[in-house]
Amino acid sequence: MNIDLSRRGFLRLAGAGVAATSLGAMGFGGAEAAEQAHVRAFKLATTTETRNTCPYCSVACGIIMYSKGDVKAGETAQLLHIEGDADHPTNRGTLCPKGAALKDFVHAPTRLTKPRYRAAGASDFQDITWDEALDKIARAMKDDRDANLIQVNEAGVPVNRWTTTGFLAASATTNETAWLTYKTVRSMGIVGFDNQARV
Template identity: 80%
Template sequence: MNIDLSRRSFLKLAGAGAAATTIGAMGFGAAEAATAAHVRAFKLASTTETRNVCTYCSVACGILMYSKGDLSAGEKAELIHIEGDADHPTNRGTLCPKGAALKDFVKSETRATKPRHRAPGADTWQDISWEEAFDKIARAIKDDRDKNFIEKNAAGVTVNRWTTMGFLAASGGTNETGWLTYKTVRSMGVVGFDNQARV
């Protein structure tokens, strides 16, 4: 197939094609206008990024938390987004389902923010102060230890054991916190002691 096309006609045709393509790419069509009308601003553009570590389990993945509100101006920061930290060597930007749901955990309406107590036989919970909660816990621990502490075994050897209480430590603490927790628990004679990292 031979087309008789002069150089002038070819340049006119090429110019018209380039102009039509450019106009279409500039978004003058109805579809492009409708799409542009629904484009929203990037939600992380005006946020503060904070690096942290997820303490949900012992893996300790790196997370990036994004919040709005200027703390230096006395504003309360509001957490709006959490994602994996791509620069963290443990998870390299990925998060498990628990880590991905951290924002929902922080902003949950049912999240416990103060101590509550349900009396024996009651069917409702009552808000109590932190002081009252600590007093109740300390009293229960002391009563149980006084009742069940084993100072010497059957052979008369000093063992200092408390076998009726166990302690489960968290995995998100520092080495110093772990050392202090271990010393505290062992000094009370607690035998059943484990860590979330091992369980």
């Protein structure tokens, strides 16, 4: 069969075909409209959505965590899904490979969920409560500060420097928390103060 088609005729036919398929793809066809009218339920519709900050590096990407279980009713929440927060100004919904694997980090069997302490000379760690851990840290800091605080330098000028203890702050935090951390550390006289972003 021989088709006699000029160049202009071919362009008209091709343009009409493109227009027809474009209209169909936008939902103007009957079959497409009926198919798109049926929307299945979202798999995360019955979960609790919680916004947080990725704990890995100093970029402080925003994440959204989806969990099931009513914590207020005493149930243990089960984390089902983690994704980047599209409304977060830092990452705008994207996550690096470590951030994308956060769910595995949360569910890892080796993840520590309580403080552990190894006594001097012991070979094993033992679980302790948060109150015990904070008391041990406070006692060690108080003893070190009492023994090593430099109140006056060689010229007799008051300096209140504590140079034997350092403090490393987290960078994945708010400006208000960072300000409060800085003021607390400096008010104790700690000179060695740095931020996780520089590590």
